[in-house]
Amino acid sequence: MSVASGNDRSPAASPGGATSSASEREEATAHDVLGAIELELAQLLRRAERTRASGAPGTSRRDGTLDRSGYLLLHTLGTHGPLHVTALAERLGLDGSTVTRQVAALEHAGHVRRARDPRDGRAVVVEPTTAGLDELAAHRAARTAVYADVLGGWSRLDRALLAELLTRLNDDLDAYRHRRDAP
Amino acid sequence: MSVASGNDRSPAASPGGATSSASEREEATAHDVLGAIELELAQLLRRAERTRASGAPGTSRRDGTLDRSGYLLLHTLGTHGPLHVTALAERLGLDGSTVTRQVAALEHAGHVRRARDPRDGRAVVVEPTTAGLDELAAHRAARTAVYADVLGGWSRLDRALLAELLTRLNDDLDAYRHRRDAP
DNA sequence: TCAGATACCTGTATCTGACAGATAACTACC
DNA sequence: GGTAGTTATCTGTCAGATACAGGTATCTGA
Numbered sequence: 001m002s003v004a005s006g007n008d009r010s011p012a013a014s015p016g017g018a019t020s021s022a023s024e025r026e027e028a029t030a031h032d033v034l035g036a037i038e039l040e041l042a043q044l045l046r047r048a049e050r051t052r053a054s055g056a057p058g059t060s061r062r063d064g065t066l067d068r069s070g071y072l073l074l075h076t077l078g079t080h081g082p083l084h085v086t087a088l089a090e091r092l093g094l095d096g097s098t099v100t101r102q103v104a105a106l107e108h109a110g111h112v113r114r115a116r117d118p119r120d121g122r123a124v125v126v127e128p129t130t131a132g133l134d135e136l137a138a139h140r141a142a143r144t145a146v147y148a149d150v151l152g153g154w155s156r157l158d159r160a161l162l163a164e165l166l167t168r169l170n171d172d173l174d175a176y177r178h179r180r181d182a183p
Numbered sequence: 184m185s186v187a188s189g190n191d192r193s194p195a196a197s198p199g200g201a202t203s204s205a206s207e208r209e210e211a212t213a214h215d216v217l218g219a220i221e222l223e224l225a226q227l228l229r230r231a232e233r234t235r236a237s238g239a240p241g242t243s244r245r246d247g248t249l250d251r252s253g254y255l256l257l258h259t260l261g262t263h264g265p266l267h268v269t270a271l272a273e274r275l276g277l278d279g280s281t282v283t284r285q286v287a288a289l290e291h292a293g294h295v296r297r298a299r300d301p302r303d304g305r306a307v308v309v310e311p312t313t314a315g316l317d318e319l320a321a322h323r324a325a326r327t328a329v330y331a332d333v334l335g336g337w338s339r340l341d342r343a344l345l346a347e348l349l350t351r352l353n354d355d356l357d358a359y360r361h362r363r364d365a366p
Numbered sequence: 367t368c369a370g371a372t373a374c375c376t377g378t379a380t381c382t383g384a385c386a387g388a389t390a391a392c393t394a395c396c
Numbered sequence: 397g398g399t400a401g402t403t404a405t406c407t408g409t410c411a412g413a414t415a416c417a418g419g420t421a422t423c424t425g426a
Contacts, residue, residue, distance in 0.1 A: 033342045034327045034334065039258070040349035041231075042251055042326075047356060048228040049382065050276060068225055069413070075222070086373060093233060098414050100375055122373040122422045143221045144214065150359045151217065154351075159216045162348045165341065166223035169333075173230060176333045232382095232413065252382070269404060281383055283406055305391045305404040372423075380415080385408105392403075 066111070066139045069102050074111060074128055074136045082127040084117065093177065111135055249294070249322045252285050257294060257311055257319045265310040267300065276360065294318055 066074065076091050077083060083091070089099040103126050106112040111132030117123035128136070151159055249257065259274050260266060266274070272282040286309050289295040294315030300306040311319070334342055 030339060030342070031327065031331075033339070033346050034330045035323065036346040037334070037342065037349060038323070038326045038330045040346065040353055041227075041330075042255055043353050044224075044349065044356075045228060045231040046251060046255055046382095047276060047353070047360075048224075049232070050384090067412080068229060072225055072229055084373080085375095093230060094413095095415055096374070097376080097416080100373095101413085104375090117373095120373080120423070124374065140218065140221070143225075144217045146359075147217045147221045147224075150352075150355050151220070153355070156213060156216070158348065158351075159213070159220065161344060162352065163216050163219040163223065165345045165348060166220060166227065168337075168341075169345065170223055170226055170230070172333050172336070173227075176329075177230075229413090233415090250381080267404080268406095278384055279405070280385080280407080283404095284383090287406090300404095303392070303404080307405065368426095370424085372421100374419100374421085376419080377417085378415100379417105381413090383412090384410085387409105388405105388407075390403100390405085393401085395400090396398090 066135060069098075070106050070109075070111065071136070071139055071143075073099070073102050073106065074132055075140075077112065077126060077128040078133060078136055082125050084123045084125060086123070088126060093174070106132065249318060253289050253292075253294065254319070254322055254326075256282070256285050256289065257315055258323075260295065260309060260311040261316055261319055265308050267306045267308060269306070271309060276357070289315065 072092060073088060076088060080091070085099050085103060086096060088094075088103070089096045092099065103112060103114065103124075107114055111129060113127045113129050115125050115127065117125050151162075154162075255275060256271060259271060263274065268282050268286060269279060271277075271286070272279045275282065277285075286295060286297065286307075290297055294312060296310045296312050298308050298310070300308050334345075337345075
């Protein structure tokens, strides 16, 4: 499990020229690490798409269980309490129409309740039902169990590191997105 | 706020083993960490899906550039050399039909070349073209640049840690998938 | 009151992938 | 050789997640 053993002889992209100074060599290394992160993330994401399509880890749906979108939406509601569709979209980083559909699906499954906001006739307050929260907990436990299996060989420290680094990565990706959207 | 303060993240025993009767507390903590990992990954993956749909980081297509699927396929070819469709599907963890279509798209764009295997008339050998490899390198540079921006505030050590942990995570997810498929 | 902003919903399109079935080619065995 | 079974690929069809555009209802301020 050597550190990022980049067994990756991509035909190009090698910073040309024999490196002379240490700083140049360091930059090349930094670049490689970024490339490795980029590649690993791409692979991770594609794998996840495949996983979602088939029924592997925590997926099922159509029988009342949650897919990832529903899971994250419900999780947001469970964490922040009842929210408007717009607020959900904002927190989830999604288009409002997408959230509308996800909420509709969750409502159909009995996981959330929708109600007009009495103080704003345009707005809809989305609130988790008890059944929804139960399903959320069960789903979360199932997903966590999968990761307990996947990460069975990891030390506690490495798991903690992964959790923290992923959190930071998410935060920084979020910041990046905002940086790009705003200006 | 570097995570890797003590640079020994080796699978050594948990530091501060002073906790004696706290096995219950430790289990709860371990569970929380798994839950955090699970949640962060779910968020990461969903974010990526959104990113793909809009045009943010490394997406463009239709003008000869690569989407993520094409990128990974081309990368596999660049790393392993010419491969059959089946071998590609196996390495990418995808259904053969999916690879067929991705290869067709890449061929249309001039990024790969297809040829019947002379030793097996059923098989098709997929090979990257020079243009494809160039595009791969350019694409990879662009994506790497995005991550250089996203991870701009990270220490070199944390980046290296992330790269390693992601690599291990991918490997273990792969192993998990095989464990589930085979038996 | 009326214009504009806001919140949500619906219609439509795209991207990615899977599964099932069709076709062509190879392999074994009699 | 002929026939059956296997394998490699392709094609048809479907589903999920999401975006964008446009529509309707509602609110807000002058």
